[in-house]
Amino acid sequence: TSILVLHGPNLNLLGKREPKVYGSTSLKEINTLLNKRALSLGVKISIFQSNYEGTIVELIHQSLGKHQGILINAGAYTHSSLAIADSLLAVEIPAIEVHLSNIYKRENIRHCSHIAPIAIGQIVGFGANSYLLGLNALCDHISQ
Numbered sequence: 001t002s003i004l005v006l007h008g009p010n011l012n013l014l015g016k017r018e019p020k021v022y023g024s025t026s027l028k029e030i031n032t033l034l035n036k037r038a039l040s041l042g043v044k045i046s047i048f049q050s051n052y053e054g055t056i057v058e059l060i061h062q063s064l065g066k067h068q069g070i071l072i073n074a075g076a077y078t079h080s081s082l083a084i085a086d087s088l089l090a091v092e093i094p095a096i097e098v099h100l101s102n103i104y105k106r107e108n109i110r111h112c113s114h115i116a117p118i119a120i121g122q123i124v125g126f127g128a129n130s131y132l133l134g135l136n137a138l139c140d141h142i143s144q
């Protein structure tokens with residue numbers, strides 16, 4: 001099993017960026033935790049971060065025939081990008097949406113996710129652990 005992990009815009013700044021909201025764990029540390037978890041789950045993961053909507057769309061297209069699941073934190077594109085949502089619909093690969101912060105406790109504009117109606121489910125508010133919970137859930141889903 002191979003899983004694509006996508007980090008969207010501004011997540012390269014994790015650890016330094018608004019630590020009260022997003023925690024002090026860096027993206028590199030999150031990726032190390034994900035790689036360890038993948039190893040113990042016995043799955044392969046490929047991890048990418050991009051600040052560009054089109055790059056994220058292309059990475060989703062390229063996962064066809066390569067990955068059986070997508071774990072995505074689209075950052076602010078969650079709330080704005082029909083293109084990313086459409087690309088997930090197009091490839092028909094099961095996806096789980098994750099967020100470090102609980103987007104439902106925040107500004108109204110963050111309550112809307114274009115990805116949510118397409119995703120298997122959403123995990124929000126657990127900081128870096130949202131990703132690990134998401135990876136577990138995605139692996140469970142794929143193996144069912």
Ligand code: DQA
Pocket residue numbers: 009010011073074075076077078098099100101102103110
């Ligand atoms: C985020 C939540 C988004 O609203 C925000 O734009 C982000 C990070 C999160 O992980 O909590 O960039 O996706």
